[in-house]
Amino acid sequence: MSFTIAIAGKGGTGKTTVAALTVSRLIARGSKPVLAVDADPNCCLDAALGVEVAQTVGAVREQARELAGKGLGSGVSKQQMLELKIAESLVEADDFDLIAMGRCEGPGCYCYANNVLKRVIERLADDYPVLVIDNEAGLENLSRRIVRRVDLLVMVSDPSQAGLTTVERLHELAREMGLEVGALAIIVNRLRDGRIPNGAAAVREKTKADLLIGLPLDDALAELGELGSSLIGFGPDNPTVAEIDRLLADVGPR
Secondary structure (H helix, E strand, O other): OOEEEEEEEOOOOOHHHHHHHHHHHHHHOOOOOEEEEEEOOOOOHHHHOOOOOOOOHHHHHHHHHHHHHOOOOOOOOHHHHHHHHHHHOOEEOOOEEEEEOOOOOOOOOOHHHHHHHHHHHHHHHOOOOEEEEEEOOEOHHHHOOOOOOEEEEEEEEOOOHHHHHHHHHHHHHHHHHOOOEEEEEEEEEEEOOOOOOHHHHHHHHHHOOOEEEEEEOOHHHHHHHHHOOOOOOOOOOOHHHHHHHHHHHHHOOO
């Protein structure tokens, strides 16, 4: 069974950067191939991983609707057609593969596409030792149960009190949802002076988090992000990467 890592937090805290670095360092540790799931409608994980998504699940859903409406694909159910197209949208790289949720391009909700994506992930998961899910802001994707269990939930915050309060609220939401979580890690990102704010320790105590780490304000990573460049292969001499290595060593897959 795959080890599932979910990255969550409020918008703008650097979840995608953390997700991409997590994929990169898992590969460096030999936990490959990794299945990366971009569950954020903004679809930024592909650039951070140095690949390009040609089709998203949202776009595939609309294509399947159109084909079914035109009576194409005779002998193939709408569900089978959608599953096939989602499988075709998988981006394959040397040490990881990526599938992106994207946005719906027409009327309707994600409920049906989410259910199919869940089944596709379940089928694919046996081929990957680790899954890394980059969630949209909040826990919306996890509440849709696209995975049955999260072995490591990483909540990313900025150093502000508002950000830390959001972590508390998301943790409470996860409890209300009955989300099955193996370990919880809190990352406080973009520290200007390298010191984790005092409020973070209180949040760790309230949430019973297994690990609390801080990531520095990293100009090198910020510049790559602005350029849309890949973070794959960024070395452990970088202080942010070193902390991601510590995260995986402490609460990651064995």
